[in-house]
Amino acid sequence: xxxxxxxxxxKALEGVRGSGNLTEDQVKKVTRExxxxxxxxxxxxxxxxxxVGNVRERATGSEVSKALSPGQxxxxxxxxxxxNLMGGTSSKLSFASRPPTVVMLAGLNGHxxxxxxxxxxxxxxxxxxxxxxVACDTYRxxxxxxxxxxxxxxxxxxxxxxxxxxxxEIAERGVKAARDGGYDFVIVDTAxxxxxxxxxxxxxxxxxGAVRPHSVxxxxxxxxxxxxxxxxxxxxxxxxxxxxxxxxxxxxxxxGAALSVVSVTERPIKFASEGEKMSEFDYFYxxxxxxxxxxx
Amino acid sequence: xxxxxxxEEFWERVEEILITSDVGVPTTxxxxxxxxxxALERNITSGRVLRELMIEHAVRILDKPVELDISHxxxxxxxxxVNGTGKTTNIxxxxxxxxxxxxxxxGDTFRxxxxxxxxxxxxxxGAAVVARERGADxxxxxxxxxxxxxxxxxxxxxxxxxxxxxxxxxxxAELDKVKRVIERQLPGAxxxxxxxxxxxxGQNGLRQAKLFHEVAxxxxxxxxxxxxxxxxGIxxxxxxxxxVPIKMISVxxxxxxxxxxxxxxxxxxxxxxx
Ligand SMILES: Nc1nc2c(ncn2[C@@H]2O[C@H](COP(=O)(O)OP(=O)(O)OP(=O)(O)O)[C@@H](O)[C@H]2O)c(=O)[nH]1
Ligand SMILES: Nc1nc2c(ncn2[C@@H]2O[C@H](COP(=O)(O)OP(=O)(O)OP(=O)(O)O)[C@@H](O)[C@H]2O)c(=O)[nH]1
Ligand SMILES: [K+]
Ligand SMILES: [Mg+2]
Ligand SMILES: [Mg+2]
Numbered sequence: 001x002x003x004x005x006x007x008x009x010x011k012a013l014e015g016v017r018g019s020g021n022l023t024e025d026q027v028k029k030v031t032r033e034x035x036x037x038x039x040x041x042x043x044x045x046x047x048x049x050x051x052v053g054n055v056r057e058r059a060t061g062s063e064v065s066k067a068l069s070p071g072q073x074x075x076x077x078x079x080x081x082x083x084n085l086m087g088g089t090s091s092k093l094s095f096a097s098r099p100p101t102v103v104m105l106a107g108l109n110g111h112x113x114x115x116x117x118x119x120x121x122x123x124x125x126x127x128x129x130x131x132x133x134v135a136c137d138t139y140r141x142x143x144x145x146x147x148x149x150x151x152x153x154x155x156x157x158x159x160x161x162x163x164x165x166x167x168x169e170i171a172e173r174g175v176k177a178a179r180d181g182g183y184d185f186v187i188v189d190t191a192x193x194x195x196x197x198x199x200x201x202x203x204x205x206x207x208x209g210a211v212r213p214h215s216v217x218x219x220x221x222x223x224x225x226x227x228x229x230x231x232x233x234x235x236x237x238x239x240x241x242x243x244x245x246x247x248x249x250x251x252x253x254x255x256g257a258a259l260s261v262v263s264v265t266e267r268p269i270k271f272a273s274e275g276e277k278m279s280e281f282d283y284f285y286x287x288x289x290x291x292x293x294x295x296x
Numbered sequence: 297x298x299x300x301x302x303x304e305e306f307w308e309r310v311e312e313i314l315i316t317s318d319v320g321v322p323t324t325x326x327x328x329x330x331x332x333x334x335a336l337e338r339n340i341t342s343g344r345v346l347r348e349l350m351i352e353h354a355v356r357i358l359d360k361p362v363e364l365d366i367s368h369x370x371x372x373x374x375x376x377x378v379n380g381t382g383k384t385t386n387i388x389x390x391x392x393x394x395x396x397x398x399x400x401x402x403g404d405t406f407r408x409x410x411x412x413x414x415x416x417x418x419x420x421x422g423a424a425v426v427a428r429e430r431g432a433d434x435x436x437x438x439x440x441x442x443x444x445x446x447x448x449x450x451x452x453x454x455x456x457x458x459x460x461x462x463x464x465x466x467x468x469a470e471l472d473k474v475k476r477v478i479e480r481q482l483p484g485a486x487x488x489x490x491x492x493x494x495x496x497x498g499q500n501g502l503r504q505a506k507l508f509h510e511v512a513x514x515x516x517x518x519x520x521x522x523x524x525x526x527x528x529g530i531x532x533x534x535x536x537x538x539x540v541p542i543k544m545i546s547v548x549x550x551x552x553x554x555x556x557x558x559x560x561x562x563x564x565x566x567x568x569x570x
Contacts, residue, residue: 024349036321045316108496109521109549110380114408114419139549141388145407177450194524221380225318227497227526234525248379251461251470253500276407 008033009071022059022070030074031056041254041293044071047085049264054081069219079290085193085263088285091270093127093283096214099184100132102175104211104259106204106239108231109192112247114143116219116273117189118150119281123271124185131156132183134174136207137191140165147189154278157183167191167203168210175211188213195234205238216241217270220257222248228257232265243270248282250274254293262286298343301335306343310350310570315567317529320499323536327353346570354532354563360541362556365487366394370445372453372478372485376512377492378504380460382520384410387454388417388494389554396451401441402427403434403474404458404563414456421551424448434500435471435477442481455486462507472511474483490543492518495528507536508535516543520558523547527566 012029013022022030028272031052038048058077068076095101114137119133135150135158137143145159151158159174171188174278178186187213193200208216218241220233235241246258246269258269269284307328314324330353331346340346340550366373373390375383382406391398403412411427417463418425426441438455445453457474460467478485492516496563508514519531522545531542542557 039315039321040499042318042500044311108524110494112380128551140413142409142413143421144558145412146407150370170311174488194521196523196525221494221496223497223500223525225379225496225501225530227318227496227524230525231496248461250463251378252463252503253498257498 008037010069012068013071013074014165017184022053024060026070030059033212034078035196036295038256040084041256041295042225042228042260043256043293044226044260044264046228047260051085078294079166080141080258082259082290082293083287085259086289087139087262087268091283092269093124094215095129100175100178100186101129101184101212102188102211103111103184103210103215103217104171104188104190104213105219105245106190106235106241107192108221111192111219111221111244112273113192113219113278114146114150114189116217116245116271116281117147118154118156118278119273120271121151121185121189121276122154122158123281125156129185129195131185131187132178132181133158134171134178134186134188136167136170136174136188138165138167138170139191143191149279156192157181161181168206171207172210197230200221201234201238208239215243218244218267220246220261222246222255222257223253224257227266229260230260231266236265236267241267243268245269245273247273250280254255254295255289256288256293260295298341298346300341301332306436307332313481313567313569314529315427318498318501319529319540320502323533324395326536339553343570347567350567351421351560351563351570353564355559357532357536358562360535360561362516362526362541362543364543366396366452368484369486370399370442370450370453370482371487372442372455372482373389373447373454373488373490374457374475374478374486374512375490376457376508377459378459378461378467381459381492381494382518382546383459383492384417384456385549386518386520386544386554387414387456388421388452389546391417391421391423392430392459392551393554394452397449398423398452398454399441399445399448399450400425401437401455403438403456405430405432405434405435406458409457410456420527422499433536435474435496438474439481440475442478446482462504468507469510473513479531489513490516490518491540492520493530494520495530496524496526497530499530499533502533503548505538505540511539514540516541518546518554520546523553528562529566531562532566
């Protein structure tokens with residue numbers, strides 16, 4: 001379905017060889033191809049505009065080297081610019097200086113929060129922590145049972161109070177129970193919500209206030225399209241997350257959303273979720289993402 | 297405001313609206329080319345007229361019969377889709393949307409508490425739920441359910457399935473098996489195979505629709521989570537490039553939040569900012 005960007009640039013620059021600068025016309029052809037490739041990968045329209053501008057600038061001035069074909073050279077520039085936007089290095093799981101470390105998850109309906117809660121618990125345990133889960137989704141049918149089943153499989157305790165109390169009350173008491181029980185890594189699962197739902201956005205802000213988390217993670221499905229930026233910005237406004245979890249990376253989505261949200265919110269993607277199994281979870285490696293977005 | 301067919305700025309704005317609604321490059325290019333042509337031929341200079349024309353073109357792609365075929369007894373409906381797109385929730389909502397006696401089948405035997413989630417919808421709507429234990433063969437649940445629906449004279453049987461990415465060959469093969477088991481129990485069934493597509497989905501939605509259609513013969517799409525910020529332009533791309541009709545929209549988590557798809561309303565919302 002998609003041609004790789006290298007193929008496309010190769011075609012756009014057919015017949016261009018050797019040294020010398022690319023002509024204006026060639027640069028134009030090239031930037032057109034880059035633009036299309038990024039839009040097909042779901043990179044945000046405004047982000048694409050800026051990105052293509054940067055590449056154009058660099059490509060116009062640059063000497064075509066002897067070692068690389070002009071196509072390769074442009075690919076190199078694009079890759080460098082993408083890596084810049086995605087942020088350089090991957091970050092590590094960090095812990096509160098005074099335990100327990102409290103991590104709160106937030107995100108749209110169905111993007112993978114509850115699954116991520118379990119995965120993160122397992123991940124933390126592998127680093128010597130004692131995880132504890134708190135079930136604050138009081139809306140979705142059987143959301144609490146879902147977290148409980150995940151906890152049971154992993155052997156991680158789950159704090160739940162049913163669906164009557166408010167999420168912020170459950171969250172606050174859950175964190176206290178973890179502390180009293182000597183657990184040092186608490187993960188707070190929350191209900192899925194849409195950013196236009198004022199009540200639910202206010203609510204998740206209160207949950208954040210009630211638990212004062214060490215870290216807030218926005219859980220985002222890699223298939224998210226042009227809306228990713230708006231979603232990420234509104235969640236940032238309400239819960240000021242410090243990082244993101246990109247989910248469902250085991251599929252074939254290009255993941256332009258990742259590039260868009262990182263460049264706009266300046267929050268790193270910290271974790272990659274790539275499967276339904278609890279172990280299919282790792283740190284996020286930005287350099288791998290650039291190639292994925294461009295199909296290289 | 298639109299000046300004439302040569303008005304570059306205007307066409308750029310149209311393109312921006314379509315792309316930022318996730319319509320995608322090929323379908324956007326097709327629409328813009330058609331409109332440019334028509335604007336030129338008919339010498340259109342009014343923005344209002346052109347906006348109407350755009351809506352017409354989008355409607356032409358989208359306007360298909362949206363009624364579900366529930367003329368069988370029992371009618372069997374199979375819900376499929378990638379993870380988290382809204383299958384189980386919309387099965388729950390369909391119980392009250394469809395007339396007659398409805399039964400549910402807990403075909404997602406994989407995800408934690410997927411069975412309990414469906415059972416909770418069963419309690420909420422009064423529909424009986426056929427289920428086996430977690431980890432059971434999904435095709436076996438479908439088999440039980442078709443038998444139960446026939447035996448108990450249900451009008452409609454709604455079968456839930458586990459979320460699966462269209463790229464997972466083994467899971468897609470499992471879906472094929474579920475479908476064949478249903479067919480064997482009741483020739484002609486499933487009568488509807490609905491694919492849930494999340495409105496926030498970008499261009500990957502095309503792959504989802506294409507591959508699910510190939511394996512399961514999708515008869516219609518439920519475009520979900522349209523209550524969010526996304527306009528769901530991927531549905532237009534799917535209708536245009538895969539040819540599967542959009543039949544319903546889901547605009548929330550509650551029972552009343554499921555509606556028949558209205559092509560014109562959808563197209564109007566798409567060009568609302570123009
Ligand atoms: N293939 C795949 N599926 C995933 C991944 N992460 C989560 N899922 C699946 O996505 C679906 C939704 O996951 P949940 O964890 O329930 O999502 P959620 O955000 O908690 O959903 P709500 O609480 O309803 O908003 C489930 O079927 C999960 O198994 C992933 O990385 N890959
Ligand atoms: N806001 C909103 N939420 C929805 C809509 N449809 C479903 N949801 C929510 O989306 C999440 C996932 O819905 P499910 O019905 O569990 O999705 P699913 O496809 O069955 O998920 P898996 O079985 O895990 O693949 C839940 O939080 C639902 O309440 C909708 O139209 N609007
Ligand atoms: K009914
Ligand atoms: Mg959840
Ligand atoms: Mg489900």
